[in-house]
Amino acid sequence: MSGPNKSYDPVQVTPLNAEHVEAMVAEALAAFAAATTVAELKQARIAHAGDRSPLALANREIGALPPQARKDVGQRIGRARGEVNQALKTREAEVTAAELARVLVEERVDVTLPVELTPQGAVHPITALMDRMCDVFVAMGWEVAEGPELEAEWLNFDALNFIPDHPARTMQDTLFADPADSGVVLRTHTSPVQARSLLTRELPVYVVCPGKVYRADEYDATHVPVFHQIEGLCVDKGITLAHLRGTLDYFAQAMFGDTRTRIRPNYFPFTEPSAEVDLQCFVCHGASVGNPDNPCRTCASEGWIEWGGCGVVNPRVLQACGVDTDVYSGFAFGMGVERTLMFRNNAEDMRDMIEGDVRFSRSLVGGAR
Structure with missing residues (x-):
């Protein structure tokens, strides 16, 4: 100024x-x-x-x-x-x-249009596929049975004819609850539910048992320490291996459409005779066998893909559950749900199934309907 x-x-x-x-x-x-x-x-x-x-x-x-x-x-x-x-x-x-x-x-907005107020999730493909599997058997008159994931060692092994020094009973394969001698394990398969069903239900028994199981496995594209199985058990008068084969054929067609199955000898403590269930390769349908000019990566040109295990229920298992083996016989089978999902949807990495990405669930849930 x-x-x-x-x-x-x-x-x-x-x-x-x-x-x-x-x-x-x-x-x-x-x-x-x-x-x-x-x-x-x-x-x-x-x-x-x-x-x-x-x-x-x-x-x-x-x-x-x-x-x-x-x-x-x-x-x-x-x-x-x-x-x-x-x-x-x-x-x-x-x-x-x-x-x-x-x-x-x-910036005009048409308020009459439908809007998505919250992000939509999706049913996990594993859950959807287990429901689909159970529906197949419920339609045939079977029941769905479930059991605890923390299971008694007797039901997980002894009742199923696993000898005391069987390799599966070591900590290398099985996760034991503390203390190690508690006699309680994280179930390694859903077969204990079959034993529980025989102990608690009136005969005949037709049950399918889906659920989560635990193994001391590596974490990679084809193995995870926590996965899912579905097992079936039929105990009735006059049950034979032919009933098992017919059930597996029907189940495979319900899961994969027009396909064939085969069973080949194997060993399981809880079934005798025991077998592996194979599916005809759904890519080459066996055409790659003996044909080096047209190899198949899916089945390694063998024409078949392993699906699960099965067999006639071992009489010792029936006797351990109080079933008269002179009157009753039965069959059992079990498949991995993740493996079935990989077959149905061409999923390549099992780790994708547990990472929680809703985009993965949305992309596969349609195929696991």
Whole structure:
């Protein structure tokens, strides 16, 4: 601010004369009129009505005038600033209304359209496939049986004819609950549910047992330490291996469509005779066998793919559960649910099934219907 001016000459103080004040007002009004958005108007307000605007700086010069000149100049600057502020207020209302109208048009939403308020999940393919498997047997008149995942060692091994020094009973394969001699394990298969069914149900027994099982396995593309099995048990009068074969054929066709099965000898403590169930390769249908010019990666040109185990229930298992083996006989089978899902949907990595990505579930749940 300049010092007192005792010899005031209005011509020499240019920012305060009428022509210059009118020019500042005209410049401000033109800037306001040119602004078409709230942001542009804000910049114009700072330039022409802010603390460093020409009118604000001119207003500070009034104090440097002699007393006899302050009244007229003060009124002139006051009227100018009032005109600018009023024009700014009017333009703000116009620009705000115009911008609101534009936003309402450009960002209009049809509220009558259906919307997804929350992200949708999906039934996990393993769950969906186990339900589908159970439905196949429920339609045949079987029952669904379930049991605890923390199981008594007697039901998991002894009742199923596993000898005391069987390799499967070591910590290398089985997860024992603390302490190690507690006689309680995380079940290694769903077969204990079959033993529980024989102990608690009236004969005949037709049950299918889905559930989670635990093994001390490596974690890789084809093995996980926690996976799912489904097992079936039929105990009735006159049951033979032919009944087992017919059941497996029907089950395989329900899972994979037009396919064939075969059984080949194997060994399981809880069945005698025992067998492995193979599916005809659903890619080459056996055409790659003995044909080096047309190999099949799915079945390694063998024409068959291993699916699960089966057999006639060992009489020792029936006797351990109080079943009269002179009157009753039965068959049992078991398959891995993850393995079945991989066959049905061409899934390559079992780890994808447990990582919780909903996109994986959405992509496979249709095939596990």
